[in-house]
Amino acid sequence: MTQQAERTRRIPLSRDRVLAAAVALADEVGIEALSMRRLAQELGVVPMALYKHVASKEELLDGMVDALVSEIDPPVRDAGWKNAVRLRVLSARRALLVHRWGRQVLESRTNKTPAVLGYMDSFIGMFLAGGFSVDLTHHVMHALGSRMWGFTQELFDDSAGGSAEGPVTLPPEAQAAMSREMAARYPNLLKVATASAHKDSVVGQGCDDQFEFEFALDLLLDGFERLHRQGWTSTPEETPTPTAS
C-alpha cells in the first residue's frame, strides 16, 4: 500500500517532464525567477535530482528553446515564398507571445540545437524553393535577423510615459513635472509617442506592437521581392561601400 501510494504520487522524472515543468514555470513566473532550485521545488524534488536529466542549466534552456521551436507551424505548402515566410514568421511570433521568455532566451543562446538548426534550414528552404539564389538567400536571412523568430528589439518598452517607476508610484505633480521635463528635453520622442497613443485601433498602451512588427516585416519582404525580381547578383548600386574605418 505504501508502495502503491508512493508510486501514484511520484511519477518518475524524465527529461521531458523537467523541460515541460521549466516551460510552464517560466511562463508563469518569468525567466528571471526560473532557478534550478525553484524548478526542483515545483517538481517536488531536491535540486540535484534535475541533473540526472539535464546536464546543466544551459542545457535546460536549450531544451526549453527546442520545446518552443516545436510549437512553430511547419511551412505552408504551395503558397509562394512570400506568403510562406510571412505566415511562418507570424506563427513563430505567436509562439513567442505565449512564452514571453522566448525572446530573451533565444537571444542568449549561442549553441544552436538541432531543433534550431532544423528551423533555420527549413526557413532557408522557403527562399530557395522560391527561386532565390543562394547568395540572395544568405543576405535576406541576415536582413531578417531575429525577425525570423517573430521578434524585434523593443525600443519603446514602457518608456516615454513614465507611469510605472519601480515599486513606487510618483505623486501626480511629480509626474506632471516629469512630463514637462520630457517635453522640453525630448520633443521629437514625445511627438511620436503621443501621436501613436491616440490612434483609434489601439487597445492597450502606446502602440500596436503587432502592427509595427508586420509593417516592418512586409517592408522587408517587399524589398526582398524587388531584389529577387530584378535577378539580384550583387549589382554595384546595391552593394554598400564597405567603410574602411
Add this chain to the structure above:
Amino acid sequence: MTQQAERTRRIPLSRDRVLAAAVALADEVGIEALSMRRLAQELGVVPMALYKHVASKEELLDGMVDALVSEIDPPVRDAGWKNAVRLRVLSARRALLVHRWGRQVLESRTNKTPAVLGYMDSFIGMFLAGGFSVDLTHHVMHALGSRMWGFTQELFDDSAGGSAEGPVTLPPEAQAAMSREMAARYPNLLKVATASAHKDSVVGQGCDDQFEFEFALDLLLDGFERLHRQGWTSTPEETPTPTAS
C-alpha cells in the same frame, strides 16, 4: 610623506572613474566576467566602496551604456535624412565593435537613461527633419529596431561549421563525420554557409558581417524612401491585416 605617497597612489574614486574602469574591464574580459567584486579589485578597493558612487550593478550598467552612447557621433548636418541616418547608424556600429559587450547590455536594459533617450530623440529628429510624417517616423523607428544602435541579432554566430566545440577540439574523423551529419540533415543551411565561405572579399570566417549589416540597412532605408516619396498615410495595401488569432 606618507600622506603624499598615499595621496599619489590613491586618487579618490568617483562615478566617472568607476564607470571608465567598468568599461575598460568589460572591454578586456567580457561582460560576463564583470562583477562588482572584480571591478573593485581592479580599482584596488573593497567591493562595497563602489556603492558609494553607483547605487547598484544595474545603475553601473546604465552608466556604461551612457558612456557608450556618448561615443556615437552627432548627426551630420545638411546631408539629407538618408545619409544622416546611415552615417549615424554606422557610427553607432563602430562604437559597438569597440565595446563588444554593448549589444548584450543594450538589449538587457529596460530603463532608458537620459543619454539613451537623447540619442533616440535626435535620431527621430533626423526623419522629421527629412520631412517624414510623425506616423511614418514612428513605424520606421520600429522597423529599424536595434539596427539604430548598429547591431542585429547574430544568427550564424560561429555555428554551421562545428570547429570550436568548447575547450575540447574534436579529432578530425569526428569533425568529418559531423560535417556529413550536417550535410544530410541541414542541406539548405549548408548551402548558404559554404557559399558565403568562399567569397573573394572575405577576410575572416564565414561571412562579412559589415556587408550584411549594410545590405539590410540600405534595404530598409530604400524602403523608407519609397514610402516617404509616395507620401505615406497608411494606404490599405501597406496596412497588414491584423491577424486576430
Add this chain to the structure above:
DNA sequence: ATTGACAAGTGTACGACGTACACCTAACGT
C-alpha cells in the same frame, strides 16, 4: 529467493554573486 548492477533521488558543501549594515577615518567648514 539472492544478488548485484544500474538508474533515480538525496544531502551536504563550495565558491561565486549582489548588497545591507555598522563601522572607521580623514578632510573641511565653522
Add this chain to the structure above:
DNA sequence: ACGTTAGGTGTACGTCGTACACTTGTCAAT
C-alpha cells in the same frame, strides 16, 4: 578645536549553479 560628512572598510546574509558522495528502489541473472 570640533562636529559633519563623504569616502572606504569588514562582516555577513541570502541566492545561485553544481560537484561529489550517499542511499534507495527496480529489475535481470543467478
